[in-house]
Amino acid sequence: SGSEMFWRRHCHAIELVKTEPGKKAYTCSHCKTIMYPGPKNSGYNHRQGFCADGTKQVSKNELPPPWPQPPGIFLEGKHFHPRAFLETVKQIYEQVFLRPSGESPALKQEAFTRMLLDRSTTLKSGTVLFKLYEELKIAGMTLDALLTVHDGVKHLHVEYLQEHWAS
16 A cells, blocks of 8 residues: 555654664764674674774864775774775776766765865875874885874875875
8 A cells, every 4th residue: 555654654663773662773973883783792893993994983173084995094083094085086086086976975975075175185386195093003015105294293195186186
């Protein structure tokens, strides 16, 4: 039947999340997913302290990156992977400016671009710097030449944008 009453009755017949009487189904403040839909230690449950994209749920000093981020850039809310970050910059730049398809960007690309724009600075010399998250450790091997301190804060050189924005 096409009535709303039919759908309300049938959609509410099965609980999607089992909660104990008097307990609330908690949602993550960052990614807005239900924190514990499964039993204790279930793989369906939200990780403690970080979201599925690896970003930290909350931060004491600064806002966490917009959700969701592309895979591999953040790990367990503790690590930042510069290589994955720089590769994503290149990939999105090429997709948007060099080989535009006319398609809308994926949610992850949109969130990444918002983070990049919010945390980037272009110096008079044309150097493009990305402000690193203070609470995150840099993972993997990173050339010292890619890291710099600007206004007392660690930044990552984004050479790909420097080269392509100048031309």
